[in-house]
Amino acid sequence: MQLNPELSLFIGRFHPLFVHLPIGLLTFALVLQLVQWKRPADRIQGIASLLWLLAALSGGLSVLTGWLLSDGGDYEPTTLRNHKLGGIAVALLSFLVFLSFQGRKKTGVYAGIPFRLLLIVSAVAAMVLTGHWGGSLTHGASYLTEYAPLGKKDTGSQAATVNQVVRSLDSAYLFEDAVVPILQAKCVSCHNAEKKKGDYLLTSHAAILAGGKTGTGVVPGNLATSELYRRISLPKEHKEFMPTDGKTPLSEEQKAILEWWIETGAHQQQRISALAPGPRIKEQLTSFFQLDRESVAGYAAAPADPAAIRKLLEKGFQVNLLTKTAHLLEVKFNGNGNEHPDLGALAGIQDQLVWLQLENCQLKDASLPVLAALPNLYKLNINRNPVTDQGIAALDALKKLEYLNLYGTAITPAALPILEKMPALKKIYLWDTKINPALLDSNALRSPKLIL
Numbered sequence: 001m002q003l004n005p006e007l008s009l010f011i012g013r014f015h016p017l018f019v020h021l022p023i024g025l026l027t028f029a030l031v032l033q034l035v036q037w038k039r040p041a042d043r044i045q046g047i048a049s050l051l052w053l054l055a056a057l058s059g060g061l062s063v064l065t066g067w068l069l070s071d072g073g074d075y076e077p078t079t080l081r082n083h084k085l086g087g088i089a090v091a092l093l094s095f096l097v098f099l100s101f102q103g104r105k106k107t108g109v110y111a112g113i114p115f116r117l118l119l120i121v122s123a124v125a126a127m128v129l130t131g132h133w134g135g136s137l138t139h140g141a142s143y144l145t146e147y148a149p150l151g152k153k154d155t156g157s158q159a160a161t162v163n164q165v166v167r168s169l170d171s172a173y174l175f176e177d178a179v180v181p182i183l184q185a186k187c188v189s190c191h192n193a194e195k196k197k198g199d200y201l202l203t204s205h206a207a208i209l210a211g212g213k214t215g216t217g218v219v220p221g222n223l224a225t226s227e228l229y230r231r232i233s234l235p236k237e238h239k240e241f242m243p244t245d246g247k248t249p250l251s252e253e254q255k256a257i258l259e260w261w262i263e264t265g266a267h268q269q270q271r272i273s274a275l276a277p278g279p280r281i282k283e284q285l286t287s288f289f290q291l292d293r294e295s296v297a298g299y300a301a302a303p304a305d306p307a308a309i310r311k312l313l314e315k316g317f318q319v320n321l322l323t324k325t326a327h328l329l330e331v332k333f334n335g336n337g338n339e340h341p342d343l344g345a346l347a348g349i350q351d352q353l354v355w356l357q358l359e360n361c362q363l364k365d366a367s368l369p370v371l372a373a374l375p376n377l378y379k380l381n382i383n384r385n386p387v388t389d390q391g392i393a394a395l396d397a398l399k400k401l402e403y404l405n406l407y408g409t410a411i412t413p414a415a416l417p418i419l420e421k422m423p424a425l426k427k428i429y430l431w432d433t434k435i436n437p438a439l440l441d442s443n444a445l446r447s448p449k450l451i452l
Contacts, residue, residue: 308348335361
């Protein structure tokens with residue numbers, strides 16, 4: 001009798017729940033065993049015996065659910081086999097340790113202690129090895145050692161290369177410095193040599209382009225036929241959406257960079273400057289490489305209230321720490337066109353907040369005075385919101401603001417004098433507004449310090 005494939009996979013997905021039970025039980029049993037050897041006591045031995053039995057039973061459940069789960073994924077065969085055999089060994093050895101306790105109860109002496117010790121050491125070793133193989137299946141073989149101080153870096157593939165710190169867009173390579181880190185962070189854990197999901201590898205340029213079971217991964221210059229881009233652009237609830245299994249999706253910035261890489265030919269070795277990036281992608285790349293952090297280098301604040309951070313997270317904001325020593329924060333909110341942020345929650349971190357991105361969240365003029373009360377903003381991105389000239393006037397209070405993104409807003413040429421008067425403003429993005437590009441080309445802003 002064979003289980004229905006969907007039922008089999010449903011049961012198998014309980015594996016991550018059961019797999020941690022034997023680990024915890026074995027660890028607790030090992031601690032009690034050490035105590036028992038130091039200070040023998042029948043009560044402790046009885047508890048330890050029960051823990052070994054529970055570890056064996058939960059190990060059996062882990063083996064069963066793991067076996068069913070393995071039918072629903074593309075895993076490296078050798079590592080998968082080792083993981084399965086290791087799981088069986090953990091359950092069997094745990095049960096043998098339990099039986100050794102039962103033998104002691106019948107004889108009333110500590111006979112067989114060396115043999116029991118051998119079983120315990122073997123069970124713990126099997127647990128460690130099985131856990132390592134399981135981690136390799138899920139995250140890749142180098143997951144544990146990738147950032148080890150003395151570990152040997154995997155340089156066997158382009159996508160395994162650790163990118164150097166980018167100092168300027170002119171020196172950066174699009175694939176090596178941007179595309180590879182994005183894929184490493186979001187995709188490679190399921191598309192590597194150990195776990196080749198969908199028969200698709202993302203560990204080299206050639207493999208990324210080649211694709212897997214469902215077709216060509218990337219077609220240079222053609223988004224419509226690039227399966228990789230199609231998958232990351234699907235709605236989250238779609239069964240073919242990537243990344244799967246509830247993992248964090250790519251950000252809009254990351255998707256835009258992959259989109260631009262494909263559109264410009266999906267080159268392996270091409271500098272960003274040679275591809276002539278437009279204003280919007282240049283801004284996204286600048287943010288991705290964190291090249292605009294120098295503007296806040298001279299400012300420091302007291303640590304933010306943890307309760308205020310938790311409140312922001314509960315309200316749907318994303319909070320990033322820009323500098324550990326200066327306690328400066330970046331906050332993002334993407335409303336996807338229909339969600340409005342609770343801007344009042346920003347007041348709790350007004351001293352630490354230096355970068356703020358409120359994208360496509362129905363932000364209107366009436367909300368902008370709240371932003372004007374954030375005295376330390378250096379960077380403000382309110383693109384794709386129905387903001388007008390009236391709302392922009394409220395931002396005049398931001399005396400430290402150096403960067404302002406108004407892409408896709410409803411501002412008109414009447415806002416230009418207001419922007420020109422903002423004392424620290426250095427860079428403005430006005431693309432896709434009601435301001436005619438020809439007007440900007442005619443030097444409508446007289447201030448030479450402003451970059452449009």
